[in-house]
Amino acid sequence: MDKLQADLLRGLWYVACPDREIKKGAMTGKKLMGELVLLGRDENGKVFALRDICPHRGIPLRHGWFDGKHVQCCYHGWKFDTDGTCVDIPSTHEYQTIDYSRITCGAYPAIEQQGLIWVYFAANGEKPEDGRQPHPPMLPDFAVDSAPTVDIMQPFVCSVDHAALGLMDPTHAAFVHTSWWFKKNATKLRAKEKQFEPADLGWAMVRHTLPPQNIAYKVLGDDVTTEIRYALPGLRIEHIKGSKHSVVGLTTITPVTPDETEVRQLFWTTMDWVKPLKPLVKHLMNVFLNQDREVVIQQREGLEFNPKLMLINDADTQGRWWMQLKREWDKSQAENRPFENPVQAKTLRWMS
Ligand code: FES
Ligand SMILES: [Fe+2]
Structure with a gap:
């Protein structure tokens, strides 16, 4: 055991924050597991988590804008949907063809339950769908939409x-x-x-x-x-x-x-x-x-x-x-x- 630093386990769900901290149509950046994570809630109330690093030039996406549907980078305005897929590059000339869907900033599985937002940190090479811990633990006696007192x-x-x-x-x-x-x-x-x-x-x-x-x-x-x-x-x-x-x-x-x-x-x-x-x-x-x-x-x-x-x-x-x-x-x-x-x-x- 290293005295100051811990080995961080992957293939598990971690508590990111209480769900009330992420309002509808808002996003916020957080460092978790040594990584930059962008947490947000879309216009329909669904929570998402993206890698908070623009794949173009590396600036954290939290410095940009979120309209409830798309996250836009503050540097050159690339836009990403809430699963991390690029949907627009404003500098694209009408004579150029770029398949935006092949560009992604990366996303983390995120779940909201019992008043908490949980984020899954996959093991190297692991696909979220065959994750080692299928979902975060449910606390006994309280409904999925209950909130901590x-x-x-x-x-x-x-x-x-x-x-x-x-x-x-x-x-x-x-x-x-x-x-x-x-x-x-x-x-x-x-x-x-x-x-x-x-x-x-x-x-x-x-x-x-x-x-x-x-x-x-x-x-x-x-x-x-x-x-x-x-x-x-x-x-x-x-x-x-x-x-x-x-x-x-x-x-x-x-x-x-x-x-x-x-x-x-x-x-x-x-x-x-x-x-x-x-x-x-x-x-x-x-x-x-x-x-x-x-x-x-x-x-x-x-x-x-x-x-x-x-x-x-x-x-x-x-x-x-x-x-x-x-x-x-x-x-x-x-x-x-x-x-x-x-x-x-x-x-x-x-x-x-
Ligand atoms: S660095 Fe994000 S759009 Fe250029
Ligand atoms: Fe104590």
């Missing part, structure tokens, strides 16, 4: 590997997430024991009952249970379910470059009364996520020296699984065979 994003100056290791690290919370409203300090560590099992492209902390006396869970009804799943290419899905309500929390880590990451936290809920509390909830989520963001800034200073690092049992077992999953994903792709989940069912114990 709250979502936040913070840029992390670290690779997806360190963002992921932090995300699935059960023992840093007592030291990092100390606030007057959460945990004050790390003096009272308690023994934890949880069951884990392999799940789609990752693993799950097996569904278990949450303490019924906890008022925060009581609002969900009786028999409140939770399951936490981790999946490639960097998703944590927590599904809390009671007899009356459900909450799904999603954390996504999307590589901007091999050493910069966008971390998003979102949640969906069936409890409408949460909506007026949005500003407060958002603030608390930002405080919490910022604690993780500040740690990776401090960590980077040490990582610049390329130190030898350790993953210990059982606290870092999930971190180990993450690295094994990544290796197997790349290996199975290189060997052109199906992915075999390397995670075995296991009970993990730690103090936190």
Whole structure:
């Protein structure tokens, strides 16, 4: 594992942004997976993603114009439709014949579901139609057109590997997430024991009952249970379910470059009364996520020296699984065979 840069997995769907960020008839440029991506929404409301580099002279297309149908480059006015095919070159003289349809800026498969825009980054030579991950994961209990109640994003100056290791690290919370409203300090560590099992492209902390006396869970009804799943290419899905309500929390880590990451936290809920509390909830989520963001800034200073690092049992077992999953994903792709989940069912114990 390189200390500063991560190997970025391909053949997978990545979260680009919440869908409300791309308005009808608008486009915006974003760096994702180390590539320039142009995201847009056409006049009919359909989302698209293009390679944000004009095939003529390389200028990003986001500097040009979009009329809801065609993207026009700002340099010489070449026009592209939303699947990336060139449809017009204004300098073409009536005596010239150019087959525009043979010119393309390149496109990425893009899907809008559950309030998120997902973009597929194909493996080298892979055709989108026989992609390794056919579609992005659907979150349980919420319709395809549902939107997250709250979502936040913070840029992390670290690779997806360190963002992921932090995300699935059960023992840093007592030291990092100390606030007057959460945990004050790390003096009272308690023994934890949880069951884990392999799940789609990752693993799950097996569904278990949450303490019924906890008022925060009581609002969900009786028999409140939770399951936490981790999946490639960097998703944590927590599904809390009671007899009356459900909450799904999603954390996504999307590589901007091999050493910069966008971390998003979102949640969906069936409890409408949460909506007026949005500003407060958002603030608390930002405080919490910022604690993780500040740690990776401090960590980077040490990582610049390329130190030898350790993953210990059982606290870092999930971190180990993450690295094994990544290796197997790349290996199975290189060997052109199906992915075999390397995670075995296991009970993990730690103090936190
Ligand atoms: S660089 Fe885009 S049209 Fe010339
Ligand atoms: Fe954290």
